[in-house]
Amino acid sequence: MTDKAVSDKAISRLKARLDRAVSARGELEQALSAQSALLIGFITKLSLACRGKDLSLDNKLAKLRATLKKSTNFSDLEREIASISPLLHQHIAQQEVDLKALQENLLLSALSVQKSQTTNAGSQRQLKQLIDKTKRGASSLNQYLPLINEFILFFQNALLSLQAASTSASSDNDNKVTPENNNADVADNLGKASGNNLDVITKETQERFNSILNTLVNTSKHKADISKVKSSLTEQLPTHKLLTKCLHVFDLVLDELQQERASAKAFLSTLSEALHSVNSSVTSTITSINASNTEHDALNLELKTHIKTISDDINGTNSLLDMKTGVNNHLQSIVKTLAKKNQLEAEQRLALNDKLNKMSAQISRLESESESFEKRIKEQQIKSMQDGLTKLANRAAFDEFFAMQMVHYHHQSFDLAITVIDLDDFKRINDTYGHSAGDKTLKAIAKTLMDVIAEDAFICRYGGEEFVLIFQGFDKVTVINKLNILRKKVASLPFTFKGNRVSISLSLGVTFVQAGDNIHSAFERADAALYRAKHDGKNRVIYG
Numbered sequence: 001m002t003d004k005a006v007s008d009k010a011i012s013r014l015k016a017r018l019d020r021a022v023s024a025r026g027e028l029e030q031a032l033s034a035q036s037a038l039l040i041g042f043i044t045k046l047s048l049a050c051r052g053k054d055l056s057l058d059n060k061l062a063k064l065r066a067t068l069k070k071s072t073n074f075s076d077l078e079r080e081i082a083s084i085s086p087l088l089h090q091h092i093a094q095q096e097v098d099l100k101a102l103q104e105n106l107l108l109s110a111l112s113v114q115k116s117q118t119t120n121a122g123s124q125r126q127l128k129q130l131i132d133k134t135k136r137g138a139s140s141l142n143q144y145l146p147l148i149n150e151f152i153l154f155f156q157n158a159l160l161s162l163q164a165a166s167t168s169a170s171s172d173n174d175n176k177v178t179p180e181n182n183n184a185d186v187a188d189n190l191g192k193a194s195g196n197n198l199d200v201i202t203k204e205t206q207e208r209f210n211s212i213l214n215t216l217v218n219t220s221k222h223k224a225d226i227s228k229v230k231s232s233l234t235e236q237l238p239t240h241k242l243l244t245k246c247l248h249v250f251d252l253v254l255d256e257l258q259q260e261r262a263s264a265k266a267f268l269s270t271l272s273e274a275l276h277s278v279n280s281s282v283t284s285t286i287t288s289i290n291a292s293n294t295e296h297d298a299l300n301l302e303l304k305t306h307i308k309t310i311s312d313d314i315n316g317t318n319s320l321l322d323m324k325t326g327v328n329n330h331l332q333s334i335v336k337t338l339a340k341k342n343q344l345e346a347e348q349r350l351a352l353n354d355k356l357n358k359m360s361a362q363i364s365r366l367e368s369e370s371e372s373f374e375k376r377i378k379e380q381q382i383k384s385m386q387d388g389l390t391k392l393a394n395r396a397a398f399d400e401f402f403a404m405q406m407v408h409y410h411h412q413s414f415d416l417a418i419t420v421i422d423l424d425d426f427k428r429i430n431d432t433y434g435h436s437a438g439d440k441t442l443k444a445i446a447k448t449l450m451d452v453i454a455e456d457a458f459i460c461r462y463g464g465e466e467f468v469l470i471f472q473g474f475d476k477v478t479v480i481n482k483l484n485i486l487r488k489k490v491a492s493l494p495f496t497f498k499g500n501r502v503s504i505s506l507s508l509g510v511t512f513v514q515a516g517d518n519i520h521s522a523f524e525r526a527d528a529a530l531y532r533a534k535h536d537g538k539n540r541v542i543y544g
């Protein structure tokens with residue numbers, strides 16, 4: 001081969017290598033630019049995620065993006081990334097503080113809405129669930145977003161229903177109230193307006209009013225009047241009518257209070273009168289005893305004098321006849337004095353007897369008055385601890401009983417379980433068959449509770465459609481077993497309203513008291529278990 005041929009071959013080999021190197025570099029550059037684009041895309045998203053939090057972080061990220069676009073000098077990038085890192089750390093720390101503040105603010109607003117009780121029972125339950133979720137907390141703003149959304153919807157709905165109610169109330173009112181109306185008409189019109197449009201609020205209030213009446217019917221002397229008010233609550237009343245009925249019941253309660261006060265006053269004045277007269281009888285008895293004692297002393301002295309004179313006469317007389325006459329005279333005087341003494345004693349005894357009889361009559365009267373007063377107080381005490389509708393122990397009785405059990409438990413622990421029971425879909429019964437059907441259902445459930453569980457547990461109607469049971473000395477398996485028996489029994493009760501067979505079920509949350517518990521923590525645990533029972537489909541017992 002000639003030299004030229006050799007060098008041509010070498011050149012073409014070199015050219016081929018150069019072509020390969022050029023194409024490899026092209027591929028490298030392509031990969032690099034794809035990676036740079038990816039990095040720019042990432043930094044852009046990071047900038048968006050952090051945007052608006054910190055101006056200098058925004059600027060630094062913008063500069064990093066620009067640097068990336070125009071150069072691939074990694075030492076430039078490294079410097080900028082190093083200056084961004086501490087800002088990102090600060091951003092993360094600030095975000096944690098903001099999250100905590102967000103959680104607290106959400107909780108505060110939810111709790112104040114909960115306290116205001118302007119929402120209905122269903123909303124209250126939804127609010128409680130939102131509060132529970134908020135309490136559990138979240139680790140990033142993104143996790144909070146769905147919760148905030150739920151809150152916004154909840155507040156929006158609450159606001160809308162309030163606004164709708166008050167707007168139509170005031171527009172109705174504008175239409176009806178004229179300057180000629182007197183105050184009563186104005187109140188009436190306002191009442192009609194709100195009655196037509198504040199149905200949700202009125203219904204809840206009416207139901208609360210009804211439960212108060214249930215208690216009063218049991219305790220009040222005006223039982224008949226209160227029953228009349230109660231039976232007029234069968235339909236939804238306008239606010240002004242409900243208000244008038246409330247005032248009527250208020251008057252009855254006030255009247256009863258005044259009667260009660262008057263009877264206590266009468267009892268006290270009888271007591272004071274009787275004590276005063278017993279006191280004066282005792283004083284006069286003592287005075288008359290003192291007076292007759294003086295008379296007795298005088299008669300005794302007279303007797304002593306007669307006896308002494310007899311003995312002096314006997315000593316100073318020699319004649320038997322004189323002695324006989326003298327002694328005879330003295331004996332006659334002594335007999336007279338003794339007769340006086342006897343008469344005095346008899347009179348005294350009579351007077352004393354008379355006074356004692358009077359005193360004992362006064363004391364008996366007093367005794368019978370205090371007995372009837374005591375009986376009345378006892379009856380009132382029992383009634384104040386009893387639920388008027390179901391005759392079960394009421395919330396006050398539960399508070400007292402559970403507090404006492406907790407004291408025993410902390411003194412020496414024992415199996416102490418608390419169960420919170422709630423009727424399922426009870427509102428449906430009221431809404432479909434009326435409030436009195438609801439009341440009958442509550443009574444029937446209370447009776448079943450008594451029949452099935454009274455021997456094993458303290459039972460109370462905690463309020464509304466909620467009951468609470470306290471078990472002592474039964475282990476977990478036994479308690480759950482008993483609760484399931486109760487649950488099944490209630491589910492099998494044959495309720496019939498307006499010709500329809502209706503079945504009622506219970507959701508039950510149960511827990512055992514633990515060492516660190518107080519009344520509230522134990523109750524809340526049982527209540528949380530009840531919510532889980534509702535959430536998991538109702539008609540079940542959940543241990544919490």
Ligand SMILES: Nc1nc2c(ncn2[C@@H]2O[C@H](COP(=O)(O)OP(=O)(O)OP(=O)(O)O)[C@@H](O)[C@H]2O)c(=O)[nH]1
Pocket residue numbers: 121122207210211214389422423424425426427428430434435436437438439442463464465534538
């Ligand atoms: N008849 C009657 N109803 C009452 C009484 N106390 C409370 N209620 C009603 O009980 C109902 C309870 O309704 P909610 O709290 O919505 O509960 P619910 O319909 O049972 O639904 P869940 O609890 O979710 O199963 C409300 O309609 C109350 O008015 C009462 O003494 N008598």
